[in-house]
Amino acid sequence: MAKRTVLDFMRMKRQGEQVAWVTAYDYLMASYAEQAGVDMILVGDSMGMVILGYDSTVPVTMDDCISHCKAVRRGAPNTWIVGDMPFLSYQASDEEAVRNAGRFLKEAQVDCIKLEGGRRVASRIRAITDAGILVMGHIGLTPQSSSQLGGFKARGRDIDSAREVIKDALAVQEAGAYALLIEAVPPQVTQFIAKKLDIPVYSIGAGPCDGQLLICADMLGMYQAFTPKFAKKYANVSSVIVNAFQQYISEVKTGIFPSDEYLYHIKDNEEDFEKLFKEFS
Numbered sequence: 001m002a003k004r005t006v007l008d009f010m011r012m013k014r015q016g017e018q019v020a021w022v023t024a025y026d027y028l029m030a031s032y033a034e035q036a037g038v039d040m041i042l043v044g045d046s047m048g049m050v051i052l053g054y055d056s057t058v059p060v061t062m063d064d065c066i067s068h069c070k071a072v073r074r075g076a077p078n079t080w081i082v083g084d085m086p087f088l089s090y091q092a093s094d095e096e097a098v099r100n101a102g103r104f105l106k107e108a109q110v111d112c113i114k115l116e117g118g119r120r121v122a123s124r125i126r127a128i129t130d131a132g133i134l135v136m137g138h139i140g141l142t143p144q145s146s147s148q149l150g151g152f153k154a155r156g157r158d159i160d161s162a163r164e165v166i167k168d169a170l171a172v173q174e175a176g177a178y179a180l181l182i183e184a185v186p187p188q189v190t191q192f193i194a195k196k197l198d199i200p201v202y203s204i205g206a207g208p209c210d211g212q213l214l215i216c217a218d219m220l221g222m223y224q225a226f227t228p229k230f231a232k233k234y235a236n237v238s239s240v241i242v243n244a245f246q247q248y249i250s251e252v253k254t255g256i257f258p259s260d261e262y263l264y265h266i267k268d269n270e271e272d273f274e275k276l277f278k279e280f281s
Contacts, residue, residue, distance in 0.1 A: 004039055004080045006112075006134060006178055012039075012210070013200045019211025021202070022219070025051050025068045029216050030075030042082040042114065042213060043069045046143070049225070050217045057143045060086040062100055069108035082136055083110035087144045090115050094127035101128045101135075114181065116142040118168020122175040129176035137172030140165060140206060141184035154184040154205075162189045169193045169201075181213065182206040184230065205230025 012019055021040035024030045025047045033041055047068055048060040069083045083104035090097035097115075104110045112134035115121060125135050140155045156162040165185055172180050179200045182190050187207025194201040194209035204213040205228060217223035218231035222238050251257035266273055 001037055001078070003078045009039075009080075009179060009200050019200065019202060021211065021213050023213065023215040024072055024075075027071045027075035030072040030079070033216070034076035034079045038079060039211070040080040040082060041072055041076055042084060043072050043110070044084045044215065045086045046215060048086075050215065050223050058087045062086060062089050062103060065089075066103060066108050069104060069110050073109050080112075081108075081110040083108060083113045085113050085115045090121070090124050090128075094123055097124040098127050098131045098133075101133050102131065105133060112136055112178065114138055116144050118165075119171040122171045125172060125175035125177050129178075135175075135177045137169075137175075137177040137180045138183065139168040139172065139180065140182045154186070156185040156189040162186075165189055166193060166196075169197060173197050173199050182209070184228075 009019065011017075019039045021042065022033050022038055023042045023044040023046060024033055025043060030041055043065065045057040045060045045065065047064065048054040048057040051068070052060070052064065054060070065084060065086050069081065073081055085097075085100060085104075089100040101113045104113050113128065114136040115124065115128075116138045117124075118137070118139045121137075125137065128135050141153065156165040162185075165182075166189065169180060169182070177199060179202065180193075180197065181202045181204060182193065183204045183206060185206040190201065190203055190206040190209050200210040202211040202213055203209045214231055215223070218227055219234050221233045221236035222241075224238055227233070248257065
């Protein structure tokens with residue numbers, strides 16, 4: 001399958017064709033995702049928890065994100081890649097936001113960047129797009145500001161909150177974003193926004209719209225610390241991995257592994273090797 005372009009995503013929205021994409025962080029997972037035919041891959045700052053073992057996304061650095069984006073690009077050279085801008089990589093100023101967004105394209109060869117926030121980051125979105133870089137917005141539950149908003153909670157569940165989400169969506173489009181990701185918002189709100197906006201609107205736990213996003217570690221049952229309500233498990237890889245480790249440990253301790261089929265054999269006759277060993281005895 002040919003690599004998607006921004007024009008493809010606009011066409012898919014117009015024609016009602018769903019976009020299926022995933023969050024991945026490394027070469028191997030990206031290569032599997034590309035083989036399966038995903039439309040996009042997000043290299044999310046959720047790597048902070050899933051890969052780096054932090055309690056939140058806040059400690060993730062630009063260098064962390066760039067490194068993982070490079071690995072994903074190597075694993076999925078023909079897939080649209082979204083680089084996720086980490087905490088404090090764009091909040092300070094428009095200039096810093098443009099500079100850091102540019103790093104994603106120059107150093108990691110991603111196709112666009114994503115940043116969190118609606119009205120409060122409109123000037124950042126506008127500045128980055130004015131610099132010729134495609135921007136995807138992210139509203140609803142925004143993990144980088146979750147502590148400010150009272151934790152990892154769904155947004156838009158009452159009238160006042162839904163109004164704020166809708167205002168944020170309109171601001172993101174007005175600022176020039178090419179697409180919008182909505183997280184943990186009721187489907188009625190998401191569907192209204194998807195119909196209202198001209199740009200593609202994607203969901204992670206926000207119901208049907210123009211496409212769906214899931215984190216690979218969630219959908220494959222790999223991340224054991226926490227599973228979001230919206231994450232359907234299509235496999236339980238963690239139990240397979242643990243069982244494999246347990247079997248390996250048992251075979252090593254009982255001498256079953258390594259057996260003869262896993263060994264390299266000498267090419268000369270054994271007598272020559274016995275003479276060699278005597279040289280050092």
